[in-house]
Amino acid sequence: MSISVSNISKSYGEQKALNNISFEIKQGEIVGFLGPNGAGKSTLMKILTTYLDPTEGEGTVNGFKINAQPLEVQRSIGYLPEHNPLYLDMYVREYLLFNAKIYKISTSKIEDLIKRTGLTAESNKKIGQLSKGYRQRVGLACALLHDPQVLILDEPTTGLDPNQLLEIRELIKAIGKEKTVFLSTHIMQEVEAMCDRVIIINKGEIVADKHLNALIDEKEQVIEVEFDYRVEEAFLLKLPNVTEVKNIHGFIYHITFDTNIDMRPIVFDFAHDNKLKILQLSRKNKNLESLFRELTNPS
Numbered sequence: 001m002s003i004s005v006s007n008i009s010k011s012y013g014e015q016k017a018l019n020n021i022s023f024e025i026k027q028g029e030i031v032g033f034l035g036p037n038g039a040g041k042s043t044l045m046k047i048l049t050t051y052l053d054p055t056e057g058e059g060t061v062n063g064f065k066i067n068a069q070p071l072e073v074q075r076s077i078g079y080l081p082e083h084n085p086l087y088l089d090m091y092v093r094e095y096l097l098f099n100a101k102i103y104k105i106s107t108s109k110i111e112d113l114i115k116r117t118g119l120t121a122e123s124n125k126k127i128g129q130l131s132k133g134y135r136q137r138v139g140l141a142c143a144l145l146h147d148p149q150v151l152i153l154d155e156p157t158t159g160l161d162p163n164q165l166l167e168i169r170e171l172i173k174a175i176g177k178e179k180t181v182f183l184s185t186h187i188m189q190e191v192e193a194m195c196d197r198v199i200i201i202n203k204g205e206i207v208a209d210k211h212l213n214a215l216i217d218e219k220e221q222v223i224e225v226e227f228d229y230r231v232e233e234a235f236l237l238k239l240p241n242v243t244e245v246k247n248i249h250g251f252i253y254h255i256t257f258d259t260n261i262d263m264r265p266i267v268f269d270f271a272h273d274n275k276l277k278i279l280q281l282s283r284k285n286k287n288l289e290s291l292f293r294e295l296t297n298p299s
Contacts, residue, residue: 001060002027002150002180003048008057010043010204017043019204021057027149033184036296041184042082043266044201045154048182051077062150071208075103078179080130080216082154084135088128092119095127096145110145117141117171124127128191133164151175153183157190169193188257188288198288200295207295215288222284223263224250228277238268239263254284 003025010018018040025031036039046052046208048061050070058065064072087095093114099106114123117137122130127138136156143151154284157165173194175181191198192212200208220243233245236255241263244256257263264281273279284290 002029002062003182004060005044005048006058008044008047008054009049010052010120011055017204018047018054021201021204021206021210023180023199023206027180028176029197030173030181030195031183032195033201034188034191034198034292035184035186037186039097039132039201039203039296040204041186042154044080045079045152045182045271047186048073049077049152075146076148076150077149078146078148080136080139080143080151080153080156082158082184084139086127086135086138091126092123094132095138095255099142099145105146109147113141113144117144118167125177126172131164131192132159133161133167133182136160136168137171140168140175144175148179150180150182153181155185156183157185157187161187183281188292192288200292202296208291210291212288213289221257221260221263223255223267224248224280224284225255225267225271225298226250226254226279226281227271228279231276235274240265251279 001024005021008018008021009016020298021044033041045054047054048066050057050066053067058067059074060066060074064076082284090098093110096110096113097107100110106242112242114120117140119134119137119141122134127135130138153172157168160168169190171179172183177193195212197211198208199206228251230251231253233247236242236253239255241257241259242255243258246254248254251288255267262283264283267281
């Protein structure tokens with residue numbers, strides 16, 4: 001396993017930031033760590049990178065224990081924190097050379113890395129002169145400098161404009177073809193665009209762990225139907241494959257079915273046979289956004 005998290009908890013006094021978190025990430029996966037602000041995403045990433053110690057539990061990165069082998073963990077990962085710490089008075093190439101010396105590695109691959117991360121045109125500028133998007137590229141280049149097998153990226157696309165966002169997204173996807181990538185975000189579209197799998201955290205607890213393909217192919221579907229008068233929910237439960245019926249408001253109902261067959265024709269025929277008039281009928285498949293809202297809604 002590239003990353004293994006076993007029963008990790010983290011408390012700050014009386015406040016529990018993480019509560020008994022467990023999951024594993026295989027080599028070569030791109031996994032999105034999704035959750036509302038303050039859910040515990042950054043705290044877990046700081047624990048995995050050994051910047052914080054867990055209150056309870058243990059974890060491994062590339063086979064190294066975060067509690068017992070922190071230096072080995074740090075050497076084996078590339079980390080881009082949420083607030084990218086850069087020396088703004090240094091030139092791009094100078095900064096990468098400086099970090100290569102810290103890692104005690106060869107500087108021979110720096111030019112290739114500058115090209116790969118799209119920094120060639122900016123490489124002779126001071127970092128303080130760069131846009132947010134290019135500063136993120138410098139952070140990614142630094143994280144890749146020592147050729148780690150695991151990348152841990154905390155909010156890598158925060159604050160980027162649409163063009164910068166697309167560029168960084170494509171860069172991360174390309175990196176993910178060779179390495180394990182664990183990235184945190186609160187932007188669901190970023191997970192859908194880049195990741196193979198999503199882990200959702202809320203109030204310090206894992207509330208979902210799904211592969212994106214499984215989520216897309218989810219059998220469960222919701223049909224929204226509006227009749228011209230109120231219908232008893234027990235009556236709609238007579239439909240085949242129904243798991244739940246909810247009256248949303250007025251004469252509008254959400255009917256949940258446990259099947260991937262489009263149930264709209266079935267609902268239409270059922271209404272016709274029972275002399276019900278349908279004012280509107282639509283299918284609402286459960287996607288990542290609706291799943292996120294369902295699992296993290298404070299109400």
